[in-house]
Amino acid sequence: MACMMKRKFDKYWEEIHGIMGVAAILDPRYKLDGLEYKFSRICEDPNECTRKVERIKQACYELLHEYQKNTSNSSNMSMESTQELRVNTDDDDDVGYQLYIRQKKKKKCSFVKTEFDHYVEEDVHPLTPDFDILAWWKVNGVRFPTLQKIARDIFAIPVSTxxxxxxxxxxxxxxxxxxxxxxxxxxxxxxxxxxxxxxxxxxxxxxxxxxxxxxxxxxxxxxxxx
Missing domain, CATH: 1.10.8 (Helicase, Ruva Protein; domain 3)
Structure with missing residues (x-):
């Protein structure tokens, strides 16, 4: 029975431990430091520990990119419709040029990466028993808006079924x-x-x-x- 339980645990662990790692990073008490510490105690090989951490870190970047892309698409659609109306109404080439420059800057923007980097580079929050992680993200969502959206969705997932x-x-x-x-x-x-x-x-x-x-x-x- 115990062997069957362990096989089932290992099966689901391979599928969900990445999301749980992202959840650990989004906990301001741990971030990457907590993840590196835990993996260093689990993995005997330091290289394997580094690979696991980098894998979860890459998952964070992918989530950030996906969330930021969805946000940018929705905002661009509304802005472009407004800008297009203005260009058609005024028939001003300068307005069209300003729109072109704005779109070009957005393609070069590295906002997603820098937002995550700023978050993990800050000192971890002290380990206090009365810490409210949801309240922390509610307050700090102004500084990390994309990460706040990811945290809202990640922490809504039940740990167990x-x-x-x-x-x-x-x-x-x-x-x-x-x-x-x-x-x-x-x-x-x-x-x-x-x-x-x-x-x-x-x-x-x-x-x-x-x-x-x-x-x-x-x-x-x-x-x-x-």
Whole structure:
């Protein structure tokens, strides 16, 4: 069983550890320093540690580029429509030339890279127990607008799917064939009551046996249906 669990963990870890690395970099208490420290303790080979850090760092640059490109496209569309109307109305060649220069500067702009570099070059935030990372990004979003958008999306991803899978399993046991017409409020009440009852059982030192409880429920409903 343990070997099967480890294989499953390794499978998903290969797919998501890059995003988790990005999340660690976007934590101002760790940034690249925290990532390098953790990998140095995991990897025996320093070169492998460097490759892993660079891979996640490259993922940050790619995300920045993608987010910045989407932002630039939306702003360019609105600006170009306004500028085009002005050029057509005034028929002024100087206005068209100014638009051309502005677009050329944007192509040369390295805003995405410098924003990330400025962020990682700053000192890390002290490790305090009451640190609120969402509040920090809300305040510092003015300085790092693109990184703020990435942090908003990254930190919204649940770390584990255990809670959602457990909810689906619990609801599947409640909404069975003999309970197919239950109202959604009734289902919610049953699920909450189950959690509260098991919580009280835990406080008394008991160890809930969900499998036995579910089998008892099924047996009870089979008897009532007969």
């Amino acid at each position: 255990v809670a959602s899978e457990s909810s689906f399993s619990t609801s599947g046991r409640i909404i069975a064939t003999h309970r197919g017409s239950l109202h959604e409020d009734t289902v919610e009440a049953l699920m909450c009551n189950q959690n509260w009852l098991w919580a009280e059982y835990y406080k008394r030192g008991g160890k809930p046996d969900y499998q036995t409880a579910n089998e008892d429920d099924d047996a009870f409903y089979e008897l009532t249906e007969e």
